[in-house]
Amino acid sequence: MRILSLTVRNYRIHGETTVDFDPARNLIGGDNESGKSTLAEAMHRVLFLRAKTGGKIQKSMVSSLHPGAPEVALRFEENGEIWTVEKRFSGTSGTASLSSSRGAALKDEEAEKKLAELLRNADGSARKEKDLESCWAHLWVWQGTSGNDGATLAVDQKDQLIKRLQRDGLAAVMQSDLDQSVRERIGAAHAEIFTSQGRVKANSALDEAEKALEKAREKLADAKAKSSELDQAVNAQRNAVIALENAEKALPEAKRNLEIAQTGLASAKQLESRLENEKANLKAAIAEHADLVRNDKKINDLLVAMTAAAEKLSPLEAKLSILEDQEQAAAKAAAAAEAKLEELTSKTRSARLAHDFSLAAVTHFEKVEVFQECSRKAEEISGIAAALDEDRKALSALPEISPEDLVDLRGLEAWIREQEVALAAIASGIELLASDVPVSLDGRTLDVATQRTITSPAELLIGAGTRIRIHPGGGSSLTAARETEAGTRQKLRETLDRLTVSSLEEATRIQSNRQLLEQKIATTSARLQALGAEQIVSRLAAAEAARDASAAEMKRRYQALEAGAGLAPPEDLAAAEKLVRLTGENLEEIGSKERECLAEREESRKVHQKASAAKTSHRSSIESSLQTHTELKIQAETLSQSYGDAAKRTAAIHLAEEKVTRLDAITTGTREALAELDPEALERDRARFERSLQVNADKISEARETIAACRAKLTLDGSHDPEADILRAQAHMERTEITYLSEKRRADSIALLEKLFSESQATIRTQITQPIAERVSGYLEALHGRGTRAELVFGDKEHELTLTRPGEPSFSFENLSGGAKEQLAAALRLAMAEILAADHDGSLPILFDDAFAFTDPTRVQALQRMLDLAATRGLQIIVLSCSPADYAALAAKECHLSPQARPTR
Known part of the structure; x- marks a missing residue:
């Protein structure tokens, strides 16, 4: 079997990646996180994982970068026929297909079964993750498994390897039927007596004989124990009587010593109580002296700090007047920029409305x-349509x-009303x-008995030469309130313009009608759909509705213009598109000027804010210095009233020291008197004498109990003959021992036969595994030089793989x-793959994922x-x-993967 190509889609970090393979040598390179191991996993899962698999396995394949279910397509060659397997892993809706170059085409379950047959996977495609690991594990x-126990790999494939070697004539040593029959009988007899760990099995004849012998020994021991008791x-x-006399003599002396220790401890406790009171008085005197010293120093420090604070005030007051002049000049410049911006904002709105109208005209045409095209196709619309x-x-x-x-509009109007109240x-x-x-006032004549309200800086002209500038509300606070109110009104106008309505009441009515x-x-x-109207009817209705909506929109946009803004409604699409270009250019030009003016206003506002902040900060510094001086003075006077002048404080400190x-x-x-009594030693003496009293009392009680128990035992057991009981138990034990030795000899004989047969089996297994070891050694010689050998042993319980290099121990x-x-x-994997490749047209793929x-x-x-040696022997590397x-010398077909891009957030 050879893999020809692999394509993965929506598989973890891969959107769509295709790799073509060489029949012999292949190298896939790339940095970490470039998706190499993901390709290896996808190739393995398309071969062994069912397409309808769900749960954690399927979720682990889903991409967080690319939409869609994971898909994998693999082309491979098996026995001269090219097959293509494609699987879409989407849980229960997953699909699988398998097609061949000879025309076969299978779907889903048939495809899964045929694929398992081609892969010689007798159990079918794996369903669980633990099953996946065992599929083609050799x-x-x-990644991370290249150093796993090689003997375990060989044991997992032992049956297939032996069958393949026997077919090739390389494992001719076999057992005869008679050998196997005898081996089974010996094994059955051994299993009746021993467990798989070699221990005697419970309830077997040997176990029963051993238990009977143990009981006889216990009975003999009991007889001897009773005589000894x-x-x-x-x-x-006899010993208890002596102990009782000694303990009764020691009790009076222990009581006298305990009374002496208790008297000394009482005196020590009185001294300890007095010492605690004296310590508390001393601690209070020390604290009083420290408090006097600390407050004397604090008063002196406050007087020094108060003098320094007074010296800092004069230069600060001189600088305040300069900062106030600078703040007034900056406020005038900010007001001029604001007026210019308001004018440009009005022009921008008009230009935007004109541009919106031209766009609405293009949309309408x-x-x-679209409506005219649908009208030509539609013939009849009736009834409910x-x-x-x-x-x-x-x-x-x-x-x-x-x-x-509506919620936004109501919020804006409420906010404007709040700002109007604040301005007023x-x-x-x-x-x-x-x-x-x-x-x-501001160029308008002010009549007698006429009242005017001022919400922004205004100029009052009296006669021909007197001019007065009035700043209502304190200047900056009123400016901020006006800016907020103007911004809110601008946002309300923009929202109404966007919705093409003139007021909140109109918007509420329209929304209710909608x-x-x-x-x-x-x-x-819903009724029309239930009646089954033709699709063209819906399309025509939609087109006509869109036409009418665009006409109404164009009309509203034109009506929103101020007296038409000098624009005539266009007559066709070309005129509308031309109007879009003209109004767009005009909007861009005015918008650019507005942005420039906005930048100027922001700059002037920053200058004003900076000057105002400097003035406020400086005034805060003066106030802070004044406050600091006042606080220092108050603290010094308060402490002086409490602790007196310097002479009085010095005298009080001297008295506290004495x-x-x-x-x-x-x-x-x-403390010295208490040390002479040594209360710790007295306490130890008291505890020791109390223990002495308790120990002697316990000895008296224990001796009396022992004497009573011994008298009772001698009275009850005095009627038996202990020697006769010992002789009877001895005879019974000798009889059971003869029976046990007979069963033991039989069990040892069966165990010896089992051992001999097992050693014979080991010899046969060694001759079977020798061809595998020779192939492994051939690969190791290519790595370590001639003379390098490997040995592989299949045991019943343990399996071992060893390496021997020239001049070194195994x-x-x-x-x-x-x-x-x-x-x-790796050498063992290559050798096994070479042997098993005979079942797959002489070739098998073997993949190494960062294996070294x-x-x-x-x-x-x-x-x-x-x-390279494995590739020349037919394997696909x-x-x-x-x-x-590092693998340049392999001369393999190379594919380089680049790191996949991650979406930005």
Whole structure:
């Protein structure tokens, strides 16, 4: 079998990737995360995993980068016929197909069964992840498994290897039927007596004889123990009487010693209590002295800091006047920029409305053409369809306004009302009561007894030479409020223009009408569908509705223009498209000017904000310095009132020091007196004497109990003859021992025969595995030189693979280095693949996924000689590597994978 090509789609990081394979040598290279191992997995799963598999296995294949279910297509050659298997892994809706170059085409279950037959997979395609790992495990070297035990690989394929070798005449040593029959009888007899671990089986004849002998020995031991117990009871009673007398003599002395220790402990506790009180008094005196010293230092520090704070105030007040002048100049520049921006914003709105109208005209003429085309195809619309068209016309004539749009409009109007109230609250009023000269406000004459409200900076002209600038609301706060109110109004105008309505009331009415019409259209459409109207009827109705909607939209857009803005409605599509270009260019030009003006306004606003912030910050610094000076003065005066002047504080500190010295001397005397009593030693004595009392009391109680128990035992057991019981138990044990020895000899004989037959079986297995070992050695010689040998042993319980290099001792597989394990396992895989390839037209693919991670660069070069030898013997070699340059000498067909792009977030 040879793999010809692989295509994967929507498989993890692969959107669609195709790889063509050489019949002999292949190298797939790429950095980490480029998807090499994913290709190896996809190739394996299309061969052995059912397409309808779901759960974690299917989810692990799904791509987070590319939509759609994972798909894999594989072309391979088997026995001179080219097959193509394609699977779509989408759970229960998954599909599988298998086709051949001779015309066979199978689907789903038939395809799965035929594929399993081609792969010699007797159990069919694998369903679970643990089953997947066992499929072609000797041919698929997954990343991280290259150093697994090689003997286990051979054991998994043992039956197929032996059958293949026997067909080739390379494993001719076999057992005869008689040998096998005798072996089975010996095995059956051995199984009756021994477990699989070689231990005696429960309830067997040998086990029963052994148990009977053990019981007889126990009975003899019991007889001897009873005789010994009577002797021990006599001695125990004698010793208990002596112990009782000694314990009763020791009790009075222990009581006197305990009373002396308890008296000393009482005195020590009194001293300890007094010492704790004295420590508390000393601690309080020390704290009082520290508090006096700390507050004296704090008062002195406050006086120094207060002097420094007063010196910092003078230069700060001088700088404040300069900053106020700078802030006023910046405010004037910001107001001028704002006025210019408002003018350009109005022009931009007009240009945008004109452009929106031209776009609506183009849309309308396009819809007209679509409607005319549908009208030519439609011949008859009647009944319910006519009513549906009328409803759709009515709906299309209304602007598209959603409940969310109404919520937005209501919110904007409420916010504008709040801003108007805020402006009114901070605005200023002016009224001319009497004047001998003309008075005007912002160029408009101010009449007597007429009141005007000012919400923005205004200029008052009195006569010919007096000009006054009025700043209502404190300047910057009013400006911010006006900007917020103007921005909200602009947003409301834009929202109304987008919806092509003039007010919230109109939008509410239109939205209510739209809901009624939409419900009616939905009901009528359902009836029309139930009656089975032709598709053309729906298309014509939709086209006509679109035409009417676009006409209404164009009309609304034209009506939204201010007196038409000098534009005439276009007559056809070409005129509308020309109008789109003209209005678009005009909108772009005015929009550019508006953006420039907006930048100027933002810059002037930043300058004003910066000047205002500098003034505010400086004023805060002056206030902070004043506050600091005041706080320092208050703190110093408060502490001085509490602790007095410097002389009084010094005297108080001296008295506190004397008190600490006196209390420390008292505490030291009490501590020395307590140390002389040594309360810890007294406590140990008390505990020791209490233990002595308890021990002697326990001895008295125990001795009395022992004496009573011994008397009772001697009274009860005195009627038996212990010697006669011992003789009877001895005779019974000798009889059971004879029976046990007979069963033991029979079991040992059967065990010996089993061992001899097992050793014979091992010899036969060695002769069977010798051809496999010779092939492995041939590959190892290509790697390590002539004389390198491998030995493979199949045991009943253990299996072993060893390596012998020239001039070195033999090493078992588990004792080899990581690199040597990879190399020996690879040689064994190649040898097994070469033997099993005879069942697959002389060739099998063998894949190595970064399989030589522990092999040094020099060995990798030699490994290529071994891989090339396998390719010349008919195997198809597929190597996946992060360092493809290391395999340049293999002269393989190379495919390089680039890192897959990730979606940005």
